[in-house]
Amino acid sequence: MSESAGKTSSSSKVVRGGFSILAVIVAFVILWEGYKFIWTALEWTEPVNPSNRTLPHTWTIVGALFQPAQRNGPILLFVELKAAIFTLREALVGFLIGGSIGFWLGVLFVRSQTAERAFMPYVVASQTVPILAIAPMVVVWGGKLDIPQWLTVSVIAAYLTFFPVVINTMRGLRSPQPTAVELMRSYASAPREVLWKLQVPAAMPYIFTALKVSAAASVIGAIVGELPAGFRGGLGRDLLQFSQQFTAAPQKLFASVIVAGLAGMVFVGAITLAEHRFVAATRRQST
Amino acid sequence: MTMVVDARGVGKVFGGGAEAVQALTGIDLEMETGDFISLIGPSGCGKSTLLRLVADLLEPTSGELLINAKSPSRARLDRDYGMVFQSATLLDWRTVRKNVELPLEIMDVPTEERSKRATEMLDLVQLDQFADHYPWQLSGGMQQRVAIARALAFQPSLLLMDEPFGALDEMTRELMQQEVLRLWGETGISVVFVTHSIPEAVFLSTRVLVMTPRPGTINTEIVIDLPAERDLSTRESPRYFELITEVREALRRGES
Numbered sequence: 001m002s003e004s005a006g007k008t009s010s011s012s013k014v015v016r017g018g019f020s021i022l023a024v025i026v027a028f029v030i031l032w033e034g035y036k037f038i039w040t041a042l043e044w045t046e047p048v049n050p051s052n053r054t055l056p057h058t059w060t061i062v063g064a065l066f067q068p069a070q071r072n073g074p075i076l077l078f079v080e081l082k083a084a085i086f087t088l089r090e091a092l093v094g095f096l097i098g099g100s101i102g103f104w105l106g107v108l109f110v111r112s113q114t115a116e117r118a119f120m121p122y123v124v125a126s127q128t129v130p131i132l133a134i135a136p137m138v139v140v141w142g143g144k145l146d147i148p149q150w151l152t153v154s155v156i157a158a159y160l161t162f163f164p165v166v167i168n169t170m171r172g173l174r175s176p177q178p179t180a181v182e183l184m185r186s187y188a189s190a191p192r193e194v195l196w197k198l199q200v201p202a203a204m205p206y207i208f209t210a211l212k213v214s215a216a217a218s219v220i221g222a223i224v225g226e227l228p229a230g231f232r233g234g235l236g237r238d239l240l241q242f243s244q245q246f247t248a249a250p251q252k253l254f255a256s257v258i259v260a261g262l263a264g265m266v267f268v269g270a271i272t273l274a275e276h277r278f279v280a281a282t283r284r285q286s287t
Numbered sequence: 288m289t290m291v292v293d294a295r296g297v298g299k300v301f302g303g304g305a306e307a308v309q310a311l312t313g314i315d316l317e318m319e320t321g322d323f324i325s326l327i328g329p330s331g332c333g334k335s336t337l338l339r340l341v342a343d344l345l346e347p348t349s350g351e352l353l354i355n356a357k358s359p360s361r362a363r364l365d366r367d368y369g370m371v372f373q374s375a376t377l378l379d380w381r382t383v384r385k386n387v388e389l390p391l392e393i394m395d396v397p398t399e400e401r402s403k404r405a406t407e408m409l410d411l412v413q414l415d416q417f418a419d420h421y422p423w424q425l426s427g428g429m430q431q432r433v434a435i436a437r438a439l440a441f442q443p444s445l446l447l448m449d450e451p452f453g454a455l456d457e458m459t460r461e462l463m464q465q466e467v468l469r470l471w472g473e474t475g476i477s478v479v480f481v482t483h484s485i486p487e488a489v490f491l492s493t494r495v496l497v498m499t500p501r502p503g504t505i506n507t508e509i510v511i512d513l514p515a516e517r518d519l520s521t522r523e524s525p526r527y528f529e530l531i532t533e534v535r536e537a538l539r540r541g542e543s
C-alpha cells in the first residue's frame with residue numbers, strides 16, 4: 001500500500017517536473033522576445049543590441065537547428081547531436097577517471113593526516129590554475145606519449161571533475177557520529193570494514209552531490225579540451241567555428257549552445273536518477 | 288569465580304599540563320557474572336568515561352582494570368561486550384534486520400547463521416514484524432530496542448549501556464526497563480548501566496554505584512535487595528521507595 005502510494009507520488013512528481021520545465025522555457029522565450037521588442041521600440045542598444053544580428057529571434061534559433069548545417073548536408077540538430085554524443089563520451093570517461101581519483105584521494109586524506117597536509121594544498125592549487133592554460137599542455141604531452149586524442153580530452157575533463165569529489169568524499173567519510181565509530185571499534189572491526197560498512201555508505205549523499213557538479217564540469221572540460229588541438233567531431237570545435245561566424249549567422253552559435261546545455265543536463269540527470277535509486281530511497285527521514 | 292569487571296584504583300586524566308582534566312580517580316569495582324550495576328551521578332562525574340574505559344575505547348592513566356580476567360583490549364578483540372548508547376546509532380541505509388546483522392558480518396558469521404541469529408534477536412526484543420523496515424520508520428523506543436538486539440546478537444557476556452533510555456518519554460522508558468530486565472533474566476548477561484534517573488537505577492539494578500564529581504569517584508555503593516522478579520508492584524512497594532530515598536541522600540551527600 002505504501003508502495004503504490006510511493007509510485008503515484010513519484011509519477012505526479014514527474015508530471016509536475018515536466019510542467020515546471022515547460023514554464024521556465026515559456027518564461028525565457030517571453031523575456032527574450034520582450035527584451036527584443038521593447039529595446040527595438042525604444043531604440044536602446046545597451047547592454048545588448050536587440051538587432052537580429054546579435055539577438056536572433058527564438059524561432060530563428062530553433063529554426064536553425066532544422067536547417068542543413070552545410071549545403072546539402074544533414075540538418076544542424078543532427079550534426080550537433082552527433083557531436084554532443086561524441087563529447088559526452090569523452091566527458092564520461094573523464095568523469096570516471098576524475099571521480100575515481102577524487103574518491104581515493106578523499107579516502108587517503110581521511111586515513112592519513114600526513115598525506116592530507118602534504119598534498120591537500122596542491123589539490124586546492126590545481127583548481128586555481130585555469131583549465132585554458134592546462135589544456136594545451138595536456139594535448140602536447142598526450143601527443144608525445146601517443147595517447148589517443150579523445151583520451152587526452154578525457155584527462156582534461158578529469159582535471160575539472162576530481163576536486164569536488166575529493167572535498168565531498170572527505171566530508172562524507174567524516175560524517176558518521178562518533179558513537180557509530182566507537183560502535184565499530186567495539187566490534188573490533190578492521191579499518192577496511194569501518195570504511196566500507198560505515199564511512200562509505202554514510203558518504204554516499206555527499207559523494208552524489210559532488211558527482212552532479214562533476215558531471216556538469218566534465219562536459220565543460222571535454223568541450224574546452226577539444227579546442228587547443230582543433231579536435232574534430234565534438235561540440236568544442238563547432239562552438240568555436242560558429243562563434244567565428246557569429247556576425248554572419250548568430251543563430252547557429254545559439255542553437256549549438258542549446259545542444260551543449262542539453263548534453264550537460266542529460267548527464268547530470270542520469271546521476272540524479274542513480275542517486276534516487278541508490279541513496280534517497282532508503283533515507284527519507286530528512287524529507 | 289572470575290570477575291566480569293575488576294577495577295583497582297583506576298583513574299583517568301584527559302590531556303596534560305595545565306589543561307589536564309582529572310575525570311576519574313581511585314575507582315574500585317568488582318562485578319560478578321550476572322550483576323546488574325547502575326552508575327548514577329551528576330553530569331560530568333565520569334560515568335561515560337568509566338564505561339569507555341571498560342569498553343577499551345579509552346585507556347586508564349592509572350590503576351589496573353581487568354575484564355573477564357583479561358586486559359580491556361583483549362576483551363574487546365574477543366568481543367566480550369556489547370554497547371548501547373543514548374542515541375540508537377542505527378545505520379539508516381540498512382534495514383532493521385541488516386542493522387542487527389552488522390556485528391555478525393564483521394565477525395564473519397556465515398550468512399545463514401547470521402540471518403537466523405538476527406531473527407532470534409528481533410523475536411527477543413519483539414520487533415520481528417519490523418525486520419524489513421528502515422530505522423526512520425520506527426519510533427525512538429523501537430530504535431533503541433533494535434540497538435539492544437544488535438548489542439546482544441553476538442552473545443557477549445557483558446552489556447554496557449550509556450543512558451540508553453535518556454531520550455525516551457516516561458511511559459516508553461518504563462516499558463523499556465521491564466524489557467531490559469526480561470532480557471537480563473533470559474540471557475544471564477552482566478550489565479553496566481549508566482543513568483541519571485534514581486527510580487530507573489533502583490528498579491533495574493542489583494547494585495547502584497553513586498558517583499561524585501571533580502574528580503569523579505565512586506562515593507557510595509547501595510545493594511538493591513528487592514526481589515529478583517520485578518514488575519509494577521515492585522514500583523509501589525515500600526522497600527523500593529526506601530531505596531530511592533537512600534540513593535537520593537547519597538547523591539546529596541556527594542554534592543556537599
Ligand SMILES: Nc1ncnc2c1ncn2[C@@H]1O[C@H](COP(=O)(O)OP(=O)(O)O)[C@@H](O)[C@H]1O
Pocket residue numbers: 301302308310328329330331332333334335336337503
Ligand atoms: N575526550 C575528552 N577529553 C577531555 N575531557 C573529557 C573527555 N571526555 C570527557 N571529558 C571530561 O571528563 C569529565 C567526565 O565526563 P563524562 O565521563 O562524559 O561524564 P558523565 O558521563 O558522567 O556526564 C568531564 O569533565 C568531561 O568534560
Ligand SMILES: [Mg+2]
Pocket residue numbers: 334335336
Ligand atoms: Mg555521559
